[in-house]
Amino acid sequence: MRDLAVLYDRVPATRCAGTGDCCWLTDEEFDNYYATMFPLYRVEYVHIVNYVERHFSPQRRRELLSFTQERPRRCPFLGADHSCTIYPVRPLICRTYGAMNPVSIARQAMAQQGALPAAQIRAFVRREAGMVCPRVAVLEPEKVARHARMLSEGTYERELARLSAEVELADAARQQLFQRLTGWQEWPLRWSWGGFNALCFAPLAWLREHFAAYWKKAELVNGK
Ligand code: SF4
Numbered sequence: 001m002r003d004l005a006v007l008y009d010r011v012p013a014t015r016c017a018g019t020g021d022c023c024w025l026t027d028e029e030f031d032n033y034y035a036t037m038f039p040l041y042r043v044e045y046v047h048i049v050n051y052v053e054r055h056f057s058p059q060r061r062r063e064l065l066s067f068t069q070e071r072p073r074r075c076p077f078l079g080a081d082h083s084c085t086i087y088p089v090r091p092l093i094c095r096t097y098g099a100m101n102p103v104s105i106a107r108q109a110m111a112q113q114g115a116l117p118a119a120q121i122r123a124f125v126r127r128e129a130g131m132v133c134p135r136v137a138v139l140e141p142e143k144v145a146r147h148a149r150m151l152s153e154g155t156y157e158r159e160l161a162r163l164s165a166e167v168e169l170a171d172a173a174r175q176q177l178f179q180r181l182t183g184w185q186e187w188p189l190r191w192s193w194g195g196f197n198a199l200c201f202a203p204l205a206w207l208r209e210h211f212a213a214y215w216k217k218a219e220l221v222n223g224k
Pocket of ligand 1: 085
């Protein structure tokens with residue numbers, strides 16, 4: 001997971017007011033198909049599982065690994081005091097939240113004019129504008145320009161996809177079952193905590209009986 005740590009280190013460090021507002025959804029956000037802590041790349045999921053297995057009590061570990069809600073209103077890692085209980089291993093989406101502001105987004109959009117397709121620049125602006133937060137302070141402004149370039153050029157996504165391809169999610173029995181029930185040959189590249197948990201930790205009997213219906217209703221597999 002060293003490469004993942006190197007990649008995460010490219011994101012400017014931030015300090016958040018700690019209200020936890022971005023870690024749970026209002027009714028309006030939920031109804032408009034927002035999701036907490038998504039997209040979660042396969043390599044990030046395995047990274048968090050390792051942390052949960054090392055740092056949490058057996059009971060909390062059981063609760064977290066048996067959590068199979070695909071799109072929860074509240075992130076399962078949000079603590080009672082509104083802090084993130086997996087802060088050192090939180091995924092990229094949580095690290096990048098609030099790291100850009102309207103000025104740095106506009107500056108990057110201008111800088112990429114002509115170098116990137118217009119649709120890609122528009123997508124970058126739309127996505128980052130949705131993650132601006134006045135309660136987040138950037139502590140490493142010297143990293144912002146490179147971070148903005150990596151976001152707009154899709155470098156983070158490419159690297160996370162590459163690292164995820166090297167990660168085996170579960171054993172051969174689960175993989176065969178997954179292939180048979182879904183027709184997919186590969187594990188999902190991105191999914192939510194609950195979705196990956198269903199694949200990796202749900203009892204095999206549950207998978208055989210219920211996974212096909214769970215999969216049919218899934219809204220977030222590979223960024224759907
Ligand atoms: S992982 Fe942590 S920072 Fe990210 S949504 Fe959950 S509680 Fe919030």
